[in-house]
Amino acid sequence: MTTAAINPNNPALGIERSPGLWSLAWKRLKADRIAVVSMVIVIAFLLLSFAAFFGLIAKDWNKEIAINYAPPTLFKDSHKPAADLRPGAATDAGPAVDGAAAKPEFINDRDPLREVIIELKAQLGQSTGAADSGIKIVDPLADVLTELRKQLGRTGDGAANVVEAKRLDYLPFGADKWGRDVLAKVIQGSETSILVGFAAAIVATILGTVLGAFAGYYGGKTDDALNWFYSIFSSIPYILLVLAIAAVLKQKGVVTVVLILGLTGWTSIFRLVRAEYLKHKARDYVRAANAIGASNLRRMFVHIFPNISHVVLVQLSLHVVLFIKSEVILSFLGFGVPVDTVSWGSMLNESQNELILGYWWQLAAATVFMAVLVTAFSLFTDALRDALDPKLK
Amino acid sequence: MLAYIIRRLWQILPTMAGVILLIFFLFNVVGGDPAYLLAGKISNPEQIANIRKQLGIDEPYWMQLLIFVKQVVTFDFGASWSTNEVVSQIFATRLPASLMIGIPLLILETIIAVCIALAVAYVRGSFTDRAAMVTCTVAQSVSILVYIIVFQYVLAYKFGWFPVQGWGNGFLENLFKFAALPILIALVVSLAPNIRLYRTFLLDEVNQDYVRTARAKGLSENRVMFVHVLRNASIPIITNLMIQLPGLLVGLFLIERFFSVPGIGREVILAVERSDFPVIKAVTVYVALATMLANLAADLLYKAVDPRVELK
Numbered sequence: 001m002t003t004a005a006i007n008p009n010n011p012a013l014g015i016e017r018s019p020g021l022w023s024l025a026w027k028r029l030k031a032d033r034i035a036v037v038s039m040v041i042v043i044a045f046l047l048l049s050f051a052a053f054f055g056l057i058a059k060d061w062n063k064e065i066a067i068n069y070a071p072p073t074l075f076k077d078s079h080k081p082a083a084d085l086r087p088g089a090a091t092d093a094g095p096a097v098d099g100a101a102a103k104p105e106f107i108n109d110r111d112p113l114r115e116v117i118i119e120l121k122a123q124l125g126q127s128t129g130a131a132d133s134g135i136k137i138v139d140p141l142a143d144v145l146t147e148l149r150k151q152l153g154r155t156g157d158g159a160a161n162v163v164e165a166k167r168l169d170y171l172p173f174g175a176d177k178w179g180r181d182v183l184a185k186v187i188q189g190s191e192t193s194i195l196v197g198f199a200a201a202i203v204a205t206i207l208g209t210v211l212g213a214f215a216g217y218y219g220g221k222t223d224d225a226l227n228w229f230y231s232i233f234s235s236i237p238y239i240l241l242v243l244a245i246a247a248v249l250k251q252k253g254v255v256t257v258v259l260i261l262g263l264t265g266w267t268s269i270f271r272l273v274r275a276e277y278l279k280h281k282a283r284d285y286v287r288a289a290n291a292i293g294a295s296n297l298r299r300m301f302v303h304i305f306p307n308i309s310h311v312v313l314v315q316l317s318l319h320v321v322l323f324i325k326s327e328v329i330l331s332f333l334g335f336g337v338p339v340d341t342v343s344w345g346s347m348l349n350e351s352q353n354e355l356i357l358g359y360w361w362q363l364a365a366a367t368v369f370m371a372v373l374v375t376a377f378s379l380f381t382d383a384l385r386d387a388l389d390p391k392l393k
Numbered sequence: 394m395l396a397y398i399i400r401r402l403w404q405i406l407p408t409m410a411g412v413i414l415l416i417f418f419l420f421n422v423v424g425g426d427p428a429y430l431l432a433g434k435i436s437n438p439e440q441i442a443n444i445r446k447q448l449g450i451d452e453p454y455w456m457q458l459l460i461f462v463k464q465v466v467t468f469d470f471g472a473s474w475s476t477n478e479v480v481s482q483i484f485a486t487r488l489p490a491s492l493m494i495g496i497p498l499l500i501l502e503t504i505i506a507v508c509i510a511l512a513v514a515y516v517r518g519s520f521t522d523r524a525a526m527v528t529c530t531v532a533q534s535v536s537i538l539v540y541i542i543v544f545q546y547v548l549a550y551k552f553g554w555f556p557v558q559g560w561g562n563g564f565l566e567n568l569f570k571f572a573a574l575p576i577l578i579a580l581v582v583s584l585a586p587n588i589r590l591y592r593t594f595l596l597d598e599v600n601q602d603y604v605r606t607a608r609a610k611g612l613s614e615n616r617v618m619f620v621h622v623l624r625n626a627s628i629p630i631i632t633n634l635m636i637q638l639p640g641l642l643v644g645l646f647l648i649e650r651f652f653s654v655p656g657i658g659r660e661v662i663l664a665v666e667r668s669d670f671p672v673i674k675a676v677t678v679y680v681a682l683a684t685m686l687a688n689l690a691a692d693l694l695y696k697a698v699d700p701r702v703e704l705k
Contacts, residue, residue, distance in 0.1 A: 232411035235681045237640035240661065244416070244677050247665040248424040328536050329647065333662065348538045355546050367539045374534035 021310065021388070028387040035383030041376035045190060052191035061184035061342060070175035072182075072361050174361035176350060185342050186365040190373070192343040196257050197324035203262025204323075205316045208269025213300050215270070216277025226270075234267045242326065246335040257336050261323045269315045276308040310388040317381040321374055328370065344370050397704045398689070405685045412681045417461050420670050421454065461674075470675040475667040480675050483660060488642075490560060491649070491656035494572050495641040498579045503634060506584055510591035511618050514599055525588070532585040541651045544578050558653040575648045587633070594629045598622045627698050635691035639683040643676065 019027070029035050051057045173183035215226035233241070241264045249256050280286060281304065289303045330336035331345025339346070344366045351363035445451040452460070464470050470480035513525045549557040555574035561567050598604065599622055607617045637644075646658030653659075657676065664672035695702045 228407060228411055231408045232415055235408055235412060235684045236415075236677055237643060237680060237684065239640070239646070240643045240677055240680055243643075243646075243661060243665050244419060244673050247668060247670070247673050248419045325536060329538065332538055333665075335665065344536075345538075348536065348542065352542055355542060356550065363539070363542065367535060370536060371531065371534045375531050378530050378534060 025310070025384075025387040029383060032383050032387070034379055035387070038376040038379040038383065041372060042380055045194060045373050045376075048187060049191040049194040052187050053195065057184075057187060061180060061188040063181075064179040065175075065181055068175065068177055068179050070179060071359075072174040173365050174359070176362055177354065182362050182365050185347060185362070186344075186369050188342045189344045189347055189366060190369055192254070192337055192341055193324050193327055193345075193370070194373070196254060196261070196327045196337070196343075197320045199254075199258045200261035200265065200323040200327070201316050201319040203258060204265040204319055205269055205312060207262065208266035208315070209273050209305075209312055211266070212270040212273030213277050213305070216274040217281050217296070217300050217304070219278075223274075226274075230267055230270055233264070238264060239326075239329075242330070243335070246330065252336075252338045254337055254341065257327055257330060260330070261326055265319055265323065265326075269312070269319070272311055272315060273308065276311055277304060280304045280307060314381065314385045314388060317377070317384055321377050321381065324370070324374060324377075394704065398693070401689050401692070405682075405689075408685060409682060412678060413462060413465060414458075416674055416677055417458055420674055421450070421457050421461070424670065464675075465678050470671045473664075473669050473672050475664075475669045480671050483672060484657070484675070484679075487655055487657045487660050490567075490654050491642050491645065491658060493567055494575050494579065494645055494648070494654065494656065497568070497572070498576050498583070498645075499634070499637070499641065501576070502580055502583050502587060503630075505580070506587040506591055507623070507630065509584075510588050510595055511623065513588070514592050514595035514622075515614075515618060517596060517599070526592075529585040529589050532581075533589075537582050537647060540578055540582055541647060544574065544581075545651060548577075549574055558651065560652075560654050571652070571654070575645070575652050575654060579645060579648055590633060591626070591630060594626045595622060598626045601625070624698070628695055628702075631694050631698065632691050635687045635694070636684075638687050639680050642680060642683075 029039075048057070052059075173181070173186065176182055176185065211226055211229070215223045215230075236244075242260055245260045245264065249260065277300070286299055286303055289299050294303065327336055327343065328345040328348065331343040332349045333345075334349070336345055337343045347362055347366040351360075351366065354360070355363055442451070450457060468481055472479050473483060509525070513522045516522050545557065549555045556571055560571050603625075604617060604622060607621045612621075642656075643658045643661050645656065646662050648654070649656040649659035650662050660672060661676055663669070664676075692704065696704055
């Protein structure tokens, strides 16, 4: 009987449970068409990066499966493959397979056997005409090379552990300088960027929330000290602080980038959370909690925190976008993720030189993926803020 | 007024002390021993000891901190570790190029952003307004790197309208030839967020009673928007401008790097790449100081813009 009396959902009592903040917000969010579309896009990106993280897709992004700079499928006629631009290949008079999609080039810049291949090719007179068959191209040197490679063992950067026999002329999204699939790379890059963005945002949010809670709740000396700390970090322009820390931390890696961004980006969260705690700490429910003997920490994080968590959530969402953008710049400059990890930033870095040669697909892929995710995430954040705090609108 | 300025300057001291401590902690404690780095790969202990002595890092931490404070106060950070150029000299020679891009950018950006924001705030809620906001969101989502790469490739390399990169000696040559494309790119990048921001500032004002009164008096819409609304929205706009000002020096680092503009931002990137600590330390400390002074200047400007503001 007692349980029935407490349970507000009991229809017998005739009391309908009034919807809480979250269910109301969810209702408002669902009614917003832009919010729903952007949420679906963000979730799709998250699934994509989870799948990549667990190696379900794009695991083999490092494999060289196509010819160098293989064009995207849709534009296969618009570009001459890189092979023809090489001085060595210029003498190669073998007939092209079909129009512009020409002979694959078996020489790879990073291949430790490059010299050997060129020499052997010269000896063979290049006229074995691998391309004549048109359908299945077999490198006449493949056997010799595999043998040599076995002797050489695994090569330096793992670039050469590919059998060079079958290389595609074009890929859905094209290929990069080494013939790696741009689609796989851009998916792998999404994983890195999203992972870094979320991890750094979580670090910054936790730091900003905890410090802000202490400053706002305790006030007095604690507040002064933390405000001093805040003023130090906020007086140095964000990007300068990031670069200064990047200069000091020598180790490159995903963790370093997360730390750099997280340790510098907490200031605006601190300010907002502090203001919320100032507002809430004198409210009746907190005094009631005090009266029943809840400790300070309990009042701060069990009683007050759920009431301000919507502010924190919006900030978290805002910072994911900010940090994804920052990570791209850091990785572009070479201060971000290590070379063996692909990120949108490192793809943009590679595409700089490719563009001058006319290979625009890597730039396009990284740009479009990033722009779609960031736009969707920004729109979602705006909608989330409006849904959680309708007064703001 | 004077008392206010003095008090505010006095308040800068503890923050400045904190900035110095933070930078010291980063570069002298976390940064570790740069002697190995400077001595190169082949080095004997004697050389390393020598370098340490030269840099003053064989001293205890409190002594190093004192040296650092002295450097900050006397503007004397010694020479760059990689080029041996005196750090103050680096500042003096790199500043003009950064300002050459930064000042025209700030002026153009403010005028254009305020005008567009006024226009979209005036037609708030309409299709134009929403279209403009979506455009801004999308424009903001594209990385600044893409703008630079594409604009440089298309406008400079392909069409040849601007030099691909470089910097000259003459003032006019620099401003109209070499700085033009960097300013254009920076303008495109910074317009989107600023239009959105200024629009919200203006929207806060357009629903106020005084706007209705102004209209009731029969003032023209132009006068209402440009004189009444804009003047009242100018406080947050000025704050935003002032906050941007110091960051502008280093904020243009990517553009300066791509276009080989010999400015402060490019110098910072080079310094980070070369682990050139004195340069980074100096830039960080003085830019932080500039930020605090800019905040003070913003507060003083409030008073000029809005006589109701009382400086306490």
